[in-house]
Amino acid sequence: MKKKVLATLLSASMVLSLAACGGSTETATDTTETATNTTETATEAASTETAAETTETAEVTAEEAPEAKYHFTFDEGVDEGIVAATRPAEALTEDEKAADPLLAGATYAITEDDTLPLLYADGVVGNSLYVNGEYGYKLPIDSLGKDEYTISFWINAERLSTYGPTIQLGRNMGAEGSTEPFVTWLNFTQTEWGTASAKIFPVAWNRNSETGAWPWVYATDDSIHGKKEWCMVTVVATGDTYTQEDGFDRVASKFYLDGELMWDCSNVDEAAYGGFATNILNGDGVEGYVGINYWDTVFKGFIDDMYIFDTALTDGQVKGLYELGDTSVTPVAPEGAEAAEEETEAVANDNTGVEVTGTLLGSLACDTAFWTEFSDVVEVPEGESVTVNFKNYTDGLANWDNFLVVLQNVADAHSADDNADYAEYAVLRADNYGWGTGYDNIATAECDWNWDTFTADINGADVELTITNNGDTADVVAVVTTADGKTYNQSYTGIAIDGDLYYCLTLEKAALDIQ
Numbered sequence: 001m002k003k004k005v006l007a008t009l010l011s012a013s014m015v016l017s018l019a020a021c022g023g024s025t026e027t028a029t030d031t032t033e034t035a036t037n038t039t040e041t042a043t044e045a046a047s048t049e050t051a052a053e054t055t056e057t058a059e060v061t062a063e064e065a066p067e068a069k070y071h072f073t074f075d076e077g078v079d080e081g082i083v084a085a086t087r088p089a090e091a092l093t094e095d096e097k098a099a100d101p102l103l104a105g106a107t108y109a110i111t112e113d114d115t116l117p118l119l120y121a122d123g124v125v126g127n128s129l130y131v132n133g134e135y136g137y138k139l140p141i142d143s144l145g146k147d148e149y150t151i152s153f154w155i156n157a158e159r160l161s162t163y164g165p166t167i168q169l170g171r172n173m174g175a176e177g178s179t180e181p182f183v184t185w186l187n188f189t190q191t192e193w194g195t196a197s198a199k200i201f202p203v204a205w206n207r208n209s210e211t212g213a214w215p216w217v218y219a220t221d222d223s224i225h226g227k228k229e230w231c232m233v234t235v236v237a238t239g240d241t242y243t244q245e246d247g248f249d250r251v252a253s254k255f256y257l258d259g260e261l262m263w264d265c266s267n268v269d270e271a272a273y274g275g276f277a278t279n280i281l282n283g284d285g286v287e288g289y290v291g292i293n294y295w296d297t298v299f300k301g302f303i304d305d306m307y308i309f310d311t312a313l314t315d316g317q318v319k320g321l322y323e324l325g326d327t328s329v330t331p332v333a334p335e336g337a338e339a340a341e342e343e344t345e346a347v348a349n350d351n352t353g354v355e356v357t358g359t360l361l362g363s364l365a366c367d368t369a370f371w372t373e374f375s376d377v378v379e380v381p382e383g384e385s386v387t388v389n390f391k392n393y394t395d396g397l398a399n400w401d402n403f404l405v406v407l408q409n410v411a412d413a414h415s416a417d418d419n420a421d422y423a424e425y426a427v428l429r430a431d432n433y434g435w436g437t438g439y440d441n442i443a444t445a446e447c448d449w450n451w452d453t454f455t456a457d458i459n460g461a462d463v464e465l466t467i468t469n470n471g472d473t474a475d476v477v478a479v480v481t482t483a484d485g486k487t488y489n490q491s492y493t494g495i496a497i498d499g500d501l502y503y504c505l506t507l508e509k510a511a512l513d514i515q
Helices: 011-018 025-040 045-054 094-099 315-322
Strands: 070-072 083-086 119-122 127-132 136-139 148-159 167-171 184-191 200-208 231-243 249-257 260-265 286-290 300-309 359-362 385-394 403-408 424-429 444-447 461-469 473-481 487-496 502-507 510-514
Touching (some): 127 136, 148 167, 148 315, 200 231, 231 315, 260 315, 359 502, 385 502, 403 461, 403 473, 424 487, 502 510
Antiparallel strands (some): 070 300, 083 136, 119 127, 127 300, 136 286, 148 231, 148 300, 167 286, 184 200, 249 260, 385 461, 403 424, 403 502, 461 473, 473 487
């Protein structure tokens, strides 16, 4: 999935920031212990009792929710306007993308197909909708006109895939996003962003390409919920906005599982990458899908009782929705659904026996996490070019598991925590993707990779990388020679810079033998 922007997905940052959120049991316990210790030092018993009472979690009473903007019961014959949504087996060509701005960032087109049946099974409330892994469904939704909303649904997954959709909502989701039409989406997905790259689900990952925000929220427990079991997922956007340290606006958010509040991030002092991007469901071009999106493996499993409110539900109202469900129901795929077979797990490349002839960055096991190891930071003076050569090794499991080039304005930092003046002009990936203020208005990003063989070609490839400082812009050009002698070219030209230019190399699940 080439849309993956990893700069906002630093596991270390998440671990540090979670302590400020109301999501984890350990955090709540630590807070309670701190408050209790404080009260023990108080001189008056009455004051101690009062302070101790404030550390106790108030019991949430179930309340009736207001009328929803949309309520999809997924009961057979009840909901109107839901239609099957399919994708062709063939990926879009570059010409097809160029011909349709709404597909410029997509891998596949999505087509409505009213000849395919809606598949039903038993659910927690009446029937549930079954997604068989071959096609999904399009929901009849429109703009909410505001950043205050609640989304809630039940899920029981037979198969989850990393970045794959369960429910995905947004505007112009297949567009490229760096120019109009801008892209927003909210995807309830599985990721590998837990501690030590643990798989976690559900993650409410969201995007607004106009503002540049890619925040995400989850249960903070490094676990998978809702696989082979019923789980109710609820997110609340309060409508309150704030500007995070990265300069991107956020909408304060809450994340619930089975009616229980797991994560409450409401302002700039809380999780650095938490919250929701603004205007996700506000504006023209809003669409919604169950089990399918423009890029990733189609979901397989059951979805039930989905609500979209244009208000922020209270804790009690969320609990009230949960109590409507019967989690003892075991759903069974309908007869004749011809469910897709489980996918075989990809096998990682084994580079552990490679002989290193230069300076090794990362691990030959190709298990180095994103944004954890960096090469030396090198100055690129105005009017000059700097060239570096290295061999690139990858685990081969994803296009982005390779080298990255960081263009920055200072020589002594890799984040604003190291130097308050630190800023990135651009971060550029081997698979022809990037981000940053300089990249957003890039003149050209080109490559001639064969994407069908990319992960094999780039493993063990020799890379000659040249960075040029033109004064107010920078160019980055890579000549890549594969192990079997094929040559590919990649160039990012016209990257806006402002002042001094430095570069360094970093990686994700890769290793670089720098000559």
